Amino acid sequence: MADTIVTFTSRSLQEILESGGSQEWVLNRRNARNATYLVCARNANGDHAPGPEEHKSGFLLGKISGLGPGEWTPERFIIQISEYANIDVADLWTFGRNPIHYANLEDLGINLNKIDWKPVGSKPAAKRPAAPLRKVPVSIFDTAKEMIAKQLGIGVDAIEITIRT
Structure with missing residues (x-):
């Protein structure tokens, strides 16, 4: 059983942290509920806040604290995280066009023994103005x-x- 949700996102690290997680995803609820970790890979071709990471590289590892309705689309989900770590895994995204993938952390080449966890801010994210x-x-x-x-x-x-x- 997969312990990690991998997202292919164009949102920046700062935007993810301000939101309390990675959001606006269509998820397989059964797989998502069993996941412990979130890994975000950079989609440099998306239309959100760009990040400095190379296209397809893994840049964030998070401990999943829950799933909630998306901020802009309640039918979609936010994958909430309580702690995060910066990672740098080149060419992590190899999973095709669907921007969600379920995997095992070990198979992604991420070693938890080398992770420096940081808490995600506890204050609620401010609502962003409409685009x-x-x-x-x-x-x-x-x-x-x-x-x-x-x-x-x-x-x-x-x-x-x-x-x-």
Whole structure:
């Protein structure tokens, strides 16, 4: 049975620590509940706060303290951690496109005897302001409306797209 959840994340170490864990994940609950450790590997191609680590390298090891609803998407999970350690494992992420993988710490080449644990801050993370709206070219909406209209067999003028923030 896997003792570690490995995430492929574009969030920075600071963002993970401020949130109290790595979040917005779709998890296999049974596997996640049995995990003791979290390992984060750098996705340098993501759209969050970049970190200095090399793409696919492992940079954080955490002791899982619980699972909770994601801050922005309650159907997704935050993997909460109580302690963490900085690690530097080159090319750790070898698991494909799904950004969650379940593994054993030993198989990842991480030796717990060499880990210097630090507590994660006990103060609750402050809510981040909503991300600024992105300007989306009108052609994306036109394309979407055409696809929906075609699928439903109705006119494009009958389709309205509403965005709520």
